[in-house]
Amino acid sequence: VQILSKGELQVSDKERHTQLEQMFRDIATIVADKCVNPETKRPYTVILIERAMKDIHYSVKPHKSTKQQALEVIRQLKETMQIERAHMRLRFILPAKEGKKLKEKLKPLIKVIENEDFHDQLEIVCLVDPGCFREIDELIRSETKGKGTLEVLSLKDVEEGDEKLE
Numbered sequence: 754v755q756i757l758s759k760g761e762l763q764v765s766d767k768e769r770h771t772q773l774e775q776m777f778r779d780i781a782t783i784v785a786d787k788c789v790n791p792e793t794k795r796p797y798t799v800i801l802i803e804r805a806m807k808d809i810h811y812s813v814k815p816h817k818s819t820k821q822q823a824l825e826v827i828r829q830l831k832e833t834m835q836i837e838r839a840h841m842r843l844r845f846i847l848p849a850k851e852g853k854k855l856k857e858k859l860k861p862l863i864k865v866i867e868n869e870d871f872h873d874q875l876e877i878v879c880l881v882d883p884g885c886f887r888e889i890d891e892l893i894r895s896e897t898k899g900k901g902t903l904e905v906l907s908l909k910d911v912e913e914g915d916e917k918l919e
Contacts, residue, residue: 769815776813776822781806783823784830787883787909789839794910797836805830839909840864840880845893847875847901855896862889880910 764772781802789796809829814822830836847855852875859877862885868878881889893901 773813773815776815776819777806777811778803779819780811780813780823780826783819784826787823787838788827788836789909790835791837792835794839796839802826802830805834809833838883841883841886841908842867842878842880842906842910843886843889844876844878844904844906845889845901846904847877847893848897849874851897851901855893855901858892858896859889862892878906883908 778799781799784806785797785799785802788802806826809832811826811829827836827838845859849871852871856875856877863877863879863881865880866877867880868876870876890903893903
């Protein structure tokens with residue numbers, strides 16, 4: 754009864770090894786899913802990311818979430834390879850009154866403006882770094898008092914190509 758209430762379950766080395774391997778693979782999958790080669794805008798394969806993680810001797814932390822670790826891995830990989838998070842494509846529609854002023858505040862957070870339309874309201878389609886999303890969302894909400902809209906058109910902007918593997 755003592756072990757049941759206070760004891761800890763012993764995990765064999767093999768089980769722990771399997772668990773860490775699975776986490777390593779999960780982290781690589783998240784990184785591959787969120788990132789692109791900035792020159793080609795194409796995604797990396799999971800296998801390539803796993804190899805890069807081994808090259809930088811990344812060790813999995815069993816008590817940290819795989820998502821947190823993936824963001825850490827991206828930072829570390831930036832030092833050794835061409836990698837960046839894929840941009841999000843957003844559309845915002847802003848009331849004419851606040852539109853111009855708000856656009857100036859949003860400008861530093863926008864990577865690329867793809868389309869801009871100003872009739873009775875300001876409509877912008879743009880690419881942003883996913884890390885800026887929350888800040889953009891809050892800015893639009895507070896500045897337009899809920900009248901502006903923000904729409905996610907795609908979570909990641911990647912070039913889908915039909916490159917053939919030889």
